[in-house]
Amino acid sequence: xxxxxxxxxxxxxxxxxxxxxxxxxxxxxxxxxxxIGSIVHTIRSGILRDFPRERVxxxxxxxxxxxxxxxxxxxxxxxxxxxASNVYALRTLHAxxxxxxxxxxxxxxxxxxxxxxxxxxxKACIVVSPESELITPEWISNLxxxxxxEGFDLVxxxxxxxxxxxxxxxxxxxxxxxxxxGVRIREAYMSEFGFSGRLGSQFLGKxxxxxxxxxxxxxxxxxxxxxxxxxxxxxxxxxxxxxxxRRAADLVSTLRQSVGVLFSALEFDFDVWSTVSxxxxxxxxxxxxxxxLDPLRVNRKRLLEMFTSGVSELESVFQSxxxxxxxxxxxxxxxxxxxxxxxxxxxxxxxxxxxxxxxQKSVINRDHIIQALAPLFRGRVFTFVVENRNxxxxxVANNIEGLCLEFERLKPYLLxxxxxxx
Amino acid sequence: MxxxxxxxxxxxxxxxxxxxVRTFHDSNGDGIGDFLGLEQKxxxxxxxxxxxxxxxxxxxxPLRDDGYDIADYYSAHPSYGTLEDFRKVxxxxxxxxxxxxxxxxxxHTSDQHPWFQxxxxxxxxxxxxxxxxxxxxxxxxxTRIIFLDTEKSNWAWDPTSxxxxxxxxxxxQPDLNYDNPAVREQMWNVxxxxxxxxxxxxxxxxxxxxxxxxxxxxxxxxETHNILKELRRKLDQHFPGRMLLxxxxxxxxxxxxxxxxxxxxxxxxHFPLMPRMFMGLKLEDRKPITEILQQTxxxxxxCQWSLFLRNHDELTLEMVxxxxxxxxxxxxxxxxxxxLNLGIRRRLAPLLNNDRRRIELMNGMLMSLPGTPIIYYGDxxxxxxxxxxxxxxxxxxxxxWSGGWNAGFSTAESEKLYAPIIHDPVYGYPAVNVAAxxxxxxxxxxxxxxxxxxxxxxxxxxxxxxxxxxxxxHRILAYLRRLGSETVLIVNNLSSAAQAVELDLRxxxxxxxxxxxxxxxxxxxxxxxxxxxxxxxxxxWFRLRRV
Numbered sequence: 001x002x003x004x005x006x007x008x009x010x011x012x013x014x015x016x017x018x019x020x021x022x023x024x025x026x027x028x029x030x031x032x033x034x035x036i037g038s039i040v041h042t043i044r045s046g047i048l049r050d051f052p053r054e055r056v057x058x059x060x061x062x063x064x065x066x067x068x069x070x071x072x073x074x075x076x077x078x079x080x081x082x083x084a085s086n087v088y089a090l091r092t093l094h095a096x097x098x099x100x101x102x103x104x105x106x107x108x109x110x111x112x113x114x115x116x117x118x119x120x121x122x123k124a125c126i127v128v129s130p131e132s133e134l135i136t137p138e139w140i141s142n143l144x145x146x147x148x149x150e151g152f153d154l155v156x157x158x159x160x161x162x163x164x165x166x167x168x169x170x171x172x173x174x175x176x177x178x179x180x181x182g183v184r185i186r187e188a189y190m191s192e193f194g195f196s197g198r199l200g201s202q203f204l205g206k207x208x209x210x211x212x213x214x215x216x217x218x219x220x221x222x223x224x225x226x227x228x229x230x231x232x233x234x235x236x237x238x239x240x241x242x243x244x245x246r247r248a249a250d251l252v253s254t255l256r257q258s259v260g261v262l263f264s265a266l267e268f269d270f271d272v273w274s275t276v277s278x279x280x281x282x283x284x285x286x287x288x289x290x291x292x293l294d295p296l297r298v299n300r301k302r303l304l305e306m307f308t309s310g311v312s313e314l315e316s317v318f319q320s321x322x323x324x325x326x327x328x329x330x331x332x333x334x335x336x337x338x339x340x341x342x343x344x345x346x347x348x349x350x351x352x353x354x355x356x357x358x359x360q361k362s363v364i365n366r367d368h369i370i371q372a373l374a375p376l377f378r379g380r381v382f383t384f385v386v387e388n389r390n391x392x393x394x395x396v397a398n399n400i401e402g403l404c405l406e407f408e409r410l411k412p413y414l415l416x417x418x419x420x421x422x
Numbered sequence: 423m424x425x426x427x428x429x430x431x432x433x434x435x436x437x438x439x440x441x442x443v444r445t446f447h448d449s450n451g452d453g454i455g456d457f458l459g460l461e462q463k464x465x466x467x468x469x470x471x472x473x474x475x476x477x478x479x480x481x482x483x484p485l486r487d488d489g490y491d492i493a494d495y496y497s498a499h500p501s502y503g504t505l506e507d508f509r510k511v512x513x514x515x516x517x518x519x520x521x522x523x524x525x526x527x528x529x530h531t532s533d534q535h536p537w538f539q540x541x542x543x544x545x546x547x548x549x550x551x552x553x554x555x556x557x558x559x560x561x562x563x564x565t566r567i568i569f570l571d572t573e574k575s576n577w578a579w580d581p582t583s584x585x586x587x588x589x590x591x592x593x594x595q596p597d598l599n600y601d602n603p604a605v606r607e608q609m610w611n612v613x614x615x616x617x618x619x620x621x622x623x624x625x626x627x628x629x630x631x632x633x634x635x636x637x638x639x640x641x642x643x644x645e646t647h648n649i650l651k652e653l654r655r656k657l658d659q660h661f662p663g664r665m666l667l668x669x670x671x672x673x674x675x676x677x678x679x680x681x682x683x684x685x686x687x688x689x690x691x692h693f694p695l696m697p698r699m700f701m702g703l704k705l706e707d708r709k710p711i712t713e714i715l716q717q718t719x720x721x722x723x724x725c726q727w728s729l730f731l732r733n734h735d736e737l738t739l740e741m742v743x744x745x746x747x748x749x750x751x752x753x754x755x756x757x758x759x760x761x762l763n764l765g766i767r768r769r770l771a772p773l774l775n776n777d778r779r780r781i782e783l784m785n786g787m788l789m790s791l792p793g794t795p796i797i798y799y800g801d802x803x804x805x806x807x808x809x810x811x812x813x814x815x816x817x818x819x820x821x822x823w824s825g826g827w828n829a830g831f832s833t834a835e836s837e838k839l840y841a842p843i844i845h846d847p848v849y850g851y852p853a854v855n856v857a858a859x860x861x862x863x864x865x866x867x868x869x870x871x872x873x874x875x876x877x878x879x880x881x882x883x884x885x886x887x888x889x890x891x892x893x894x895x896h897r898i899l900a901y902l903r904r905l906g907s908e909t910v911l912i913v914n915n916l917s918s919a920a921q922a923v924e925l926d927l928r929x930x931x932x933x934x935x936x937x938x939x940x941x942x943x944x945x946x947x948x949x950x951x952x953x954x955x956x957x958x959x960x961x962x963w964f965r966l967r968r969v
Binding site: 013014016017020053078079080081088089092094 | 709712713716745917919921924
């Protein structure tokens with residue numbers, strides 16, 4: 001069992017009072033008061049409707065909110081002291097909260113949730129994003145049922161998204177995880193997911209929490225741990241995912257949490273992924289890809305500008321990371337005008353693989369490597385948007401599938417550069 | 423025993439033992455329990471510590487509903503003996519300090535009762551209006567059917583007088599017409615007859631249904647309460663110190679009027695609590711119990727709830743929600759033959775998988791929650807049931823006195839017994855019987871004796887207030903019982919696993935806790951939350967004492 005000393009005495013006291021549970025719902029938060037109220041009520045509705053007999057705790061791991069977020073969550077408790085009006089529950093429903101730090105750290109939040117799940121011997125757990133305002137009670141059931149009733153260890157979500165939403169997932173994470181680990185998990189970088197107590201305990205015990213690496217992108221690490229550990233994985237369609245609106249500066253942070261984690265994991269999982277060829281579907285409830293096609297304004301000009309200036313400004317960095325031929329191809333496409341510019345799949349895959357190998361070899365500071373990927377990713381996004389601007393859902397799906405196959409086809413190239421001394 | 427000088431609130435301190443004469447002991451070897459057999463076993467009841475017995479119907483009856491279909495209110499069923507035999511039971515019980523409560527079915531008679539035979543004989547018969555008749559079966563259509571498994575309507579066709587008669591229970595149990603003053607007078611005369619003989623109280627059966635009114639559900643009507651108040655007024659006037667116990671299977675808010683302003687019933691069964699005790703135990707969560715008690719209204723000081731775990735009927739699930747009923751069926755009656763009407767026809771021990779710890783826990787709550795406990799015969803030794811017997815007969819099998827012939831119940835040939843004795847390996851009479859448990863110091867029987875003695879050691883249990891503590895650990899049901907300067911703390915662990923609990927007892931700072939079974943001292947209450955650890959299904963009863 002993981003050393004639980006990082007949990008506070010007060011939190012341990014709360015856990016003692018909750019006791020053993022069947023289901024744990026984890027809510028990592030930080031100043032989410034605007035959205036969390038409706039989310040946690042939806043969670044409660046889902047629990048009361050579909051799991052009325054189970055022992056359930058809603059557990060908030062809070063990163064120092066100052067807007068009353070924890071109180072909104074604990075307020076949905078149902079017990080004999082605070083019976084909920086107009087809500088009928090067979091048994092006590094606990095909602096507890098702990099402040100794990102004064103600043104948000106998603107990895108510490110997940111670690112707290114995992115440790116609590118282990119201490120409470122939870123059979124099935126889910127984690128829900130505090131920003132998923134479109135959540136419905138069905139999400140809760142769809143994430144829990146495969147674990148609680150069907151013996152799966154990890155439930156990865158699939159969503160209905162706009163075709164230009166989640167492009168880091170569709171253009172890098174999904175195809176790369178699929179090509180390297182051989183499983184077609186659409187959303188390995190999960191914001192909502194379900195997992196078994198068995199998987200949670202193993203990940204809690206094995207993940208490198210204390211060396212400064214394991215806490216970043218812990219959700220992705222959990223998914224990869226499920227793959228490499230031979231756990232039973234499935235996907236469950238949840239519904240429409242809130243569109244992500246992030247500032248440009250957020251991209252680097254997201255790349256660190258996702259691509260950086262994936263690159264890092266490749267080092268430790270080499271024995272696994274180096275022997276995998278091809279890829280397999282995972283059992284999926286509902287659709288694994290639903291795309292919305294309504295018009296969406298994308299500032300392509302800005303994307304291309306950032307790509308162009310990035311390639312120009314970071315050329316010396318790229319010289320350390322990329323092979324001469326890849327760099328030359330990049331410089332070549334930089335010179336193309338708006339109309340002609342394309343960042344083809346083959347070049348994109350080669351770029352990503354060379355970044356991964358450079359990361360492994362630490363040719364320069366690893367964080368700089370991740371930062372340097374940002375402008376290139378924007379170039380790839382530009383191309384994806386242009387290529388799929390008028391595409392149907394089928395066209396977009398085929399495009400993504402083509403990219404995935406390119407990742408799989410070029411996997412030997414990654415192995416080659418991974419093993420090379422240079 | 424029931425003289426005016428006695429404490430008129432005796433029922434608040436009572437330990438009531440529910441028994442059917444037929445089931446208890448057979449003195450004449452005909453295979454059927456009788457009054458004299460019951461009398462012979464009064465020493466046993468005295469040893470157990472009960473202070474009142476409640477006898478189920480023993481009147482002449484065709485026994486199509488185990489005696490609740492009465493054919494003569496002024497006599498005893500010949501199988502059980504004579505009125506003289508009953509007087510002997512009364513006298514012997516009173517000599518032992520045991521009061522006698524008898525069943526009285528006011529709502530309906532048997533269709534074999536001469537009153538009904540006369541009423542149906544012609545539409546002009548003077549007794550015609552003693553029952554509720556109609557030319558159609560569409561009146562009172564808002565009234566629910568209680569025995570859903572057997573009855574399709576509350577009306578039954580009488581081919582003799584060619585009209586429909588009203589019945590809330592079985593069709594062979596026509597309801598009396600309480601709008602008729604002659605009926606009201608007659609039923610008071612019935613009660614007076616038995617009161618004059620010396621009975622200490624009545625358990626009045628099916629009282630919510632006495633009066634019918636169109637456009638209502640025909641339950642709990644003001645007219646019904648008026649009739650009950652009139653009976654109470656006469657009782658107090660002529661027989662002070664006697665007690666009326668209401669059988670009204672209703673929600674707490676609907677039950678409250680049956681106490682009136684101390685001018686209706688002295689006691690009423692708390693039906694909704696019982697299934698929630700079982701539910702709380704299975705859920706390992708005190709919420710169902712505390713919730714229903716929070717919803718339970720205050721009752722007048724002279725009144726009392728009557729609590730029970732099991733009785734002669736099914737474990738009724740009428741006063742639960744659909745979700746709760748489904749849960750109860752799934753966890754306590756997966757075998758569908760265990761289900762009857764809206765309930766579960768099982769005894770206490772089988773319901774609890776014969777788990778001694780849970781049986782003790784449930785009895786501990788029965789004895790310590792506010793109200794007067796009623797023990798169903800045989801549950802004090804953990805008797806089982808026989809679900810292969812129809813209706814509710816599976817929980818009405820002969821009392822198991824010994825491992826000898828017919829379990830010591832009767833000397834008759836086994837096939838002559840009114841019902842087969844339980845003989846399965848777990849609950850059969852060789853394994854579960856009074857004689858064996860008397861011999862064993864650690865038997866359930868002796869445990870029951872001890873807990874009854876502890877309960878009787880303090881009036882706080884029968885008369886004290888209750889205040890729930892709400893420790894954060896919801897598996898712990900903890901409450902304070904207080905009366906005058908006496909305070910008792912009860913802590914129950916509803917969980918199958920050991921639990922730690924912190925109780926806020928700061929206002930009792932300086933008190934020491936004295937565990938009431940062993941009189942052992944526990945640490946003094948201080949400023950910090952009082953920490954207790956409880957084993958699986960364990961209970962503590964503490965007397966708080968300032969030293």
